[in-house]
Amino acid sequence: MLSFERNKLVHVGRKDEATLHVRGVLSDDIYSLEIEIEVGLADLAIDRIEGKWHRWTTPECPRADAFLREALGFRLEDADFSQKVHKIVGRKSCRHYANLLLECAHSAKEASRLLAWEAAKADEADLKLDAFLKGRAEAPRSAAREPGRAEAGEAPPKPSALESKAPSPRPASGNGQVIDLHVHTHPASSCSSAPVDEVIQEARRIGLDGICLTDHNHVWAPDQAEALRQRHGFLVLRGNEITTEQGDMLVFGLEKDIKGIILQRKLRQEVDAAGGCMIVAHPFRGFLVFGVGETGLTPEQAMDRPLLKLVDAIEIMNGKVTVQENEFAAKVAAGIHLPATGGSDAHEVVEVGKYATRFFDTIRNEQDLIAALKSGACQAVAYRKEKGLT
Amino acid sequence: MAERPIFSRNRCTSVLKVDDRTMRSTCRLQDTLTDAEVEIDVRLPDLEIVAVRSGFKRTMGDVCREPNEALQKVIGVRVGPGMLKIIKGLVGESSDCGQAAFMVEECCHGIILSFTKETLMQAPLGEELTADHYGEMVRKNIRLYNRCAAFAPGSSMVEGIEPPQ
Numbered sequence: 001m002l003s004f005e006r007n008k009l010v011h012v013g014r015k016d017e018a019t020l021h022v023r024g025v026l027s028d029d030i031y032s033l034e035i036e037i038e039v040g041l042a043d044l045a046i047d048r049i050e051g052k053w054h055r056w057t058t059p060e061c062p063r064a065d066a067f068l069r070e071a072l073g074f075r076l077e078d079a080d081f082s083q084k085v086h087k088i089v090g091r092k093s094c095r096h097y098a099n100l101l102l103e104c105a106h107s108a109k110e111a112s113r114l115l116a117w118e119a120a121k122a123d124e125a126d127l128k129l130d131a132f133l134k135g136r137a138e139a140p141r142s143a144a145r146e147p148g149r150a151e152a153g154e155a156p157p158k159p160s161a162l163e164s165k166a167p168s169p170r171p172a173s174g175n176g177q178v179i180d181l182h183v184h185t186h187p188a189s190s191c192s193s194a195p196v197d198e199v200i201q202e203a204r205r206i207g208l209d210g211i212c213l214t215d216h217n218h219v220w221a222p223d224q225a226e227a228l229r230q231r232h233g234f235l236v237l238r239g240n241e242i243t244t245e246q247g248d249m250l251v252f253g254l255e256k257d258i259k260g261i262i263l264q265r266k267l268r269q270e271v272d273a274a275g276g277c278m279i280v281a282h283p284f285r286g287f288l289v290f291g292v293g294e295t296g297l298t299p300e301q302a303m304d305r306p307l308l309k310l311v312d313a314i315e316i317m318n319g320k321v322t323v324q325e326n327e328f329a330a331k332v333a334a335g336i337h338l339p340a341t342g343g344s345d346a347h348e349v350v351e352v353g354k355y356a357t358r359f360f361d362t363i364r365n366e367q368d369l370i371a372a373l374k375s376g377a378c379q380a381v382a383y384r385k386e387k388g389l390t
Numbered sequence: 391m392a393e394r395p396i397f398s399r400n401r402c403t404s405v406l407k408v409d410d411r412t413m414r415s416t417c418r419l420q421d422t423l424t425d426a427e428v429e430i431d432v433r434l435p436d437l438e439i440v441a442v443r444s445g446f447k448r449t450m451g452d453v454c455r456e457p458n459e460a461l462q463k464v465i466g467v468r469v470g471p472g473m474l475k476i477i478k479g480l481v482g483e484s485s486d487c488g489q490a491a492f493m494v495e496e497c498c499h500g501i502i503l504s505f506t507k508e509t510l511m512q513a514p515l516g517e518e519l520t521a522d523h524y525g526e527m528v529r530k531n532i533r534l535y536n537r538c539a540a541f542a543p544g545s546s547m548v549e550g551i552e553p554p555q
Binding site for chain 2: 001002003004005006007008009010011012013014015020021028029030057058059060061063064066067086090091092093094095099103106107108110111114115129130133243244245246247248260261285286287288289290291292294295296297298301302305320321322324
């Protein structure tokens with residue numbers, strides 16, 4: 001017996017010389033909705049869009065209809081069309097509308113190709129569709145690399161002696177030195193709205209001893225970090241959050257700029273060559289409606305995941321996952337005796353320090369951080385709660 | 391409305407529980423230009439993709455010359471948050487493999503929605519009860535807050551719930 005089925009139907013017609021009319025319907029075991037769009041043939045931009053829910057899960061789902069207008073003007077052939085649909089329509093309206101809109105948009109593009117073929121046949125009556133489409137595909141393209149695969153760029157200059165002139169960090173006291181190991185800033189991370197100076201100011205305000213800048217696939221230059229340290233008189237360490245096929249990894253000590261997706265084992269080799277360390281970020285982040293527990297996964301089973309053999313530590317407190325998911329990660333870390341860390345995963349200023357990591361040795365730079373993480377001389381803490389700041 | 395039909399598409403994604411440890415999700419595409427199928431096997435409870443199969447029976451113009459070879463790169467990936475970025479990155483966004491990668495994503499969505507369906511079946515009927523039920527879900531999983539229009543500020547689903555900080 002099937003446990004789930006989804007059907008989507010799309011029809012594209014030519015409304016007039018300048019316009020395609022696209023109608024899409026999505027119906028599955030949970031949802032039923034439809035979308036109609038009109039697309040201008042001149043620029044393949046969405047000129048009109050309407051949607052309607054027929055079957056939903058919450059009584060508020062039809063609120064999504066009004067926000068479909070966010071897609072007006074989107075051009076189907078823009079490189080970021082899919083990303084915009086996911087991020088804008090998917091978030092402001094509904095992800096199921098976004099899914100159906102992508103289906104409609106792709107169908108409209110296919111229809112426009114068919115129309116282009118028909119037009120081409122005016123000059124070449126025997127032109128077959130297959131040949132026409134292949135001819136378009138083989139047209140010279142820019143020598144762009146295949147997007148999405150990892151590229152290790154040139155390493156930035158090695159850290160200079162400037163690092164030794166950084167303001168002295170607060171030495172680890174009896175309570176240790178507390179550092180937020182997982183922070184995103186704008187514009188280094190496109191998903192963050194937190195300017196780096198404001199993030200540091202907030203971190204100081206709430207009494208943290210330092211932060212790590214771990215923007216997505218972004219290497220902060222040593223002199224940039226040093227300038228921040230000097231400007232704020234605060235410990236600012238450089239890290240990177242890199243996506244592998246096994247999920248996101250927080251990496252410290254790696255100067256190489258890695259874009260796209262990299263295999264975890266290859267990243268491990270890079271990190272080892274650089275003398276760095278790697279933490280698996282939010283390893284048990286669940287889904288919107290259910291968590292890993294609902295799939296039947298136990299901490300004992302999770303402990304056997306091969307990816308955990310390739311990391312130096314596990315992030316057991318992350319500000320973007322549920323309490324249950326953090327607790328699950330903590331059980332796994334304890335079970336396999338891996339060091340456990342905390343980080344806010346802040347994307348907004350107010351999120352800094354929600355979780356952090358307490359170190360019992362003084363951390364002055366990335367080398368100290370790496371040594372402490374590898375030795376396990378650290379502890380994840382719910383910092384804001386501890387300070388009564390939530 | 392009188393208009394000239396140009397293109398039509400029919401896509402079906404179905405999920406089957408093969409045995410206690412395996413779920414199989416199949417995406418079938420039939421449209422004016424393409425007839426294709428992509429299937430993934432996912433191992434429970436980790437939701438790890440353990441097998442991928444594909445077949446492009448009919449296609450026109452640019453098509454992934456070796457769709458199956460490219461798709462094997464997703465073996466080992468777990469169905470979960472962030473998977474779309476990983477699948478796109480591994481399979482590549484070049485047009486000739488774009489449809490195959492999209493069909494893998496659709497298969498993965500099917501797996502997730504099969505679990506979502508199970509969870510939602512536990513929701514009570516009746517509008518007031520439903521609002522309370524979903525509000526409780528948001529309190530337990532604050533990622534839901536403002537995740538879409540239904541859970542955005544102003545919705546009864548999040549009434550009385552503080553925005554996440």
